[in-house]
Amino acid sequence: MRPFLLKLGATALTLGATLASVLYVTAHLKNPSAPLQPIVLASHQGGSVGGVTITPGVRKGDVQPVTSTYAS
Amino acid sequence: MRHRSSVEAHHFEALGTSCSLFGLGVTRSQLLQGEFWVRELRARITRFSDRSELALLNGAEGAWVDVSAEMEALLWEALRAYELSAGLVNAAVLPSMLAIGYTRSLAAGASTAKLEDARPAPRLPDVLSVQRGRARLELGCGVDLGGIAKGWMADRLAARLGSNALANLGGDLRANGPGPNGDGWPVGFAGVTVMLRDQGAATSSVRRRRWGDLHHLIDPRTGLPSQTGLEEVSVVAATGCDAEVVAKTALLLGPGLATAYCAAHAQAWWLS
Numbered sequence: 388m389r390p391f392l393l394k395l396g397a398t399a400l401t402l403g404a405t406l407a408s409v410l411y412v413t414a415h416l417k418n419p420s421a422p423l424q425p426i427v428l429a430s431h432q433g434g435s436v437g438g439v440t441i442t443p444g445v446r447k448g449d450v451q452p453v454t455s456t457y458a459s
Numbered sequence: 460m461r462h463r464s465s466v467e468a469h470h471f472e473a474l475g476t477s478c479s480l481f482g483l484g485v486t487r488s489q490l491l492q493g494e495f496w497v498r499e500l501r502a503r504i505t506r507f508s509d510r511s512e513l514a515l516l517n518g519a520e521g522a523w524v525d526v527s528a529e530m531e532a533l534l535w536e537a538l539r540a541y542e543l544s545a546g547l548v549n550a551a552v553l554p555s556m557l558a559i560g561y562t563r564s565l566a567a568g569a570s571t572a573k574l575e576d577a578r579p580a581p582r583l584p585d586v587l588s589v590q591r592g593r594a595r596l597e598l599g600c601g602v603d604l605g606g607i608a609k610g611w612m613a614d615r616l617a618a619r620l621g622s623n624a625l626a627n628l629g630g631d632l633r634a635n636g637p638g639p640n641g642d643g644w645p646v647g648f649a650g651v652t653v654m655l656r657d658q659g660a661a662t663s664s665v666r667r668r669r670w671g672d673l674h675h676l677i678d679p680r681t682g683l684p685s686q687t688g689l690e691e692v693s694v695v696a697a698t699g700c701d702a703e704v705v706a707k708t709a710l711l712l713g714p715g716l717a718t719a720y721c722a723a724h725a726q727a728w729w730l731s
């Protein structure tokens with residue numbers, strides 16, 4: 388009787404974990420705050436300025452730059 | 460809390476381009492020492508001098524040679540850049556550089572090109588071996604570190620200058636710390652201003668360092684100057700060296716793949 392209960396418990400645990408994973412992934416699909424979301428999706432929300440694509444990891448400023456990147 | 464204090468700045472010509480150092484809480488002497496560090500390291504890694512460390516490595520004909528800690532670190536960085544770029548940023552393009560006539564500083568003018576001598580570059584990990592304090596190149600191979608050196612040096616120079624400093628070596632730059640007003644260092648980036656904090660930026664272009672129909676950016680797949688349809692790419696990334704590698708890789712990938720690559724590896728980008 389006891390081995391049967393152990394098997395039943397393990398099966399229930401596995402099914403429960405699978406179901407929880409499915410629910411989590413489904414709930415976070417295409418959610419910008421979801422973990423491991425490709426940064427390019429966020430960049431569309433961050434916007435493109437004068438042909439420049441800026442992701443949320445970079446802040447735009449409105450002050451005079453002290454220097455710049457350029458071809459040399 | 461926002462804080463304001465004056466930025467100490469120093470500008471000089473080195474590495475065949477214009478360089479600028481900025482810092483808060485740094486002395487004029489520290490900035491001058493930064494310039495000296497650039498000049499001293501440049502003398503060791505240039506391929507335009509027969510006595511440089513790089514020239515000794517390139518001319519060792521397959522033998523192991525002793526290298527300084529900085530040269531060792533740069534060579535490791537070249538191998539890392541090769542991996543990060545899936546082989547597109549390949550320091551082993553020296554034979555092609557020589558074939559297109561880039562045999563000396565362009566200030567002295569390019570020499571006659573022998574394009575028939577240009578050939579696809581070998582896989583860098585196959586021809587470059589690096590161990591603690593020494594390195595070895597396969598016979599007949601040569602490396603040029605110009606593709607990564609400025610970004611790598613900017614990263615180290617900014618760190619040497621303290622916790623709130625910016626080093627810009629010919630457009631390849633690294634900004635550390637909160638900047639002059641606490642919200643990052645304001646940096647011009649393809650016509651807009653971005654506030655960089657513990658980030659790097661770089662531009663790769665075929666519009667400069669060119670002569671006739673040729674330019675300095677070699678596509679290692681062909682051994683010839685890149686012709687992908689992109690002429691200039693600017694990138695913001697975690698470090699100056701990463702920005703330099705990503706910008707160069709995107710330019711070599713061309714317009715079809717550059718956006719996807721930048722989306723995976725850059726924090727901001729501009730393609731032209």
